[in-house]
Amino acid sequence: MLFSLGMAIFHTVIVSVLFEIKIKGWFFFVFNPLVLGVTALLYKQAVFLVFLVMVISVFALGIIGMIYAGIRDGFKESKKNERFYKKYNIKPKSKTRKTIYGLLTLVLFVVLGLSGFYMFLIIFAIIILQPFLPNNKNRFLKFQGILPTSKIHTVAMGLAEVKGKLQYKERPILAPIKDKECIGFRYVIEQISRDKDGKTSYTTIFEETKCNRFYIEDETGKIEVKPEELEMIWLSENSQYSDSGKRFTQYLLQPNDQMILVGKVSLENNTPVFEYESIKKVFAIAPLDKLEEHNESKPFTDSIHRFTAVFVMIVALILITPIKIEKNTIFISKPQFGNPFKDVKSFEDFMEKIHEQPENEQTN
DSSP states (O other): OHHHHHHHHHHHHIIIIISOOOOOTTHHHHHHHHHHHHHHHHOGGGHHHHHHHHHHHHHHHHHHHHHHHHHHHHHHHHHHHHHHHHHTTOOOOOHHHHHHHHHHHHHHHHHHHHOTHHHHHHHHHHHHHGGGSSSHHHHHHHHHHHSOBOOGGGOOSEEEEEEEEEEESSOOEEOTTTTOEESEEEEEEEEEEEOTTOOEEEEEEEEEEEEOOEEEEETTEEEEEOOTTOEEOSOOEEEEEEETTEEEEEEEEOTTOEEEEEEEEEEETTEEEEEOBTTTTBOEEEEHHHHHHHHHHHHHHHHHHHHHHHHHHHHHHHHHSOEEEETTEEEEOOOOOSOTTTTOOSHHHHHHHHHOOOTTOOBO
16 A cells, blocks of 8 residues: 555656646545555455556556657647648648658769769859859849949939938838837748757748838938838847747848848839839848948958869869879879769778779879
C-alpha cells in the first residue's frame, strides 16, 4: 500500500498531463491503496498480482499516453496552421511540390558532384553574376550610383534620385505588431527550423508591404510619392518576436526618417509625383545612413568580390592540372576537364591522384 502511493504520483501525472483528463489531485492516492486493501480483505493471495498489474499499468499508460499526446498535439498544430494560413491567405506547399523540390535539390547536388571542373565554373559564374541579377534592389543600387541627387524643387521629369525626410500625406496606417502608427510597413513571417546540430534557419512563408501616399521633403520643397510597387530596402527592424515555431518581424517607414528615393518623376493633375519607373523597372527607398555605409564599403566589397572570383578560378585550375615532382623537376600536364577525383575515396587516393604522372602528356 505504501508503494502504491508512490505509483499514484505517476498515475496522476500521466492521466492529467498526457491524457488531459481532469481528476482530483488526491484520487489515485486514495484509489491505489484502497484497491490493495479491498483485495487483501477479499482474497489475500491475489494482492501481489494486483500490485504487479498496478506497476505494469504505469509503463503501459505512459507509453500509450505519449503516443496519444503526440497525435493530439500534431492534430492541434495542424489545425492551428490551417487557421494561420487562412488568416494570411497562405497556400501551404503540396506534398507533390515538396517532393519535386527535394528531387531537384538532390539532382543539383549530383550534377555538381559529377561536374568536376565545371562545378567551379558554376560557382564562379554565380559569384560574378550575383550583383547583376535583375531585381529591384540591384537596379536601385545601380542607378543610385550613377544618378546625381536632385533637389526636389528643381527635379526633372523622368528617372531621378532625391533624398530628404518623410512626412505624412494621408492618415497613418497601423502596423501589424503593436498597432504602431506609420507611413508604411513591411511585415515578414518566417518558419523556424533547426537541424540535428541545433543550427537555426528561417524560411519566409509570408510577406506583406503596405504604404499610404506620403511626401519626401528637403530644404527646397516636397514631392508626393505614389507607393504602388515601392520596394523598401534595408529598413531597420522595428519589432520582432517568435511564437509557435514562427518568427514575426516588421519594418516601418515613419515621419522624419531620412531616406533616399529612386524612381520616375511624372505629372499627376499637373503636379509632380514620384512613381514606379516601368521601363527601367526601378522604384525603391532606403535609409540614407545605410546607403552611405554601403557606398563607403563598396570599393572594398568589390575588391573582395574580384579576389574571390580569381581565387576560385585558380583553385579550379590547380585541382584539374596533374603535377608531379621527380628528381627536382616539375612535370605539368594538360588540365583534365571533367571529374579527375571521381575514383578518390580517401586522403591517400587524393594525394596519389595529384602526384600521378600521366603518360605521353608530360611537359618539362
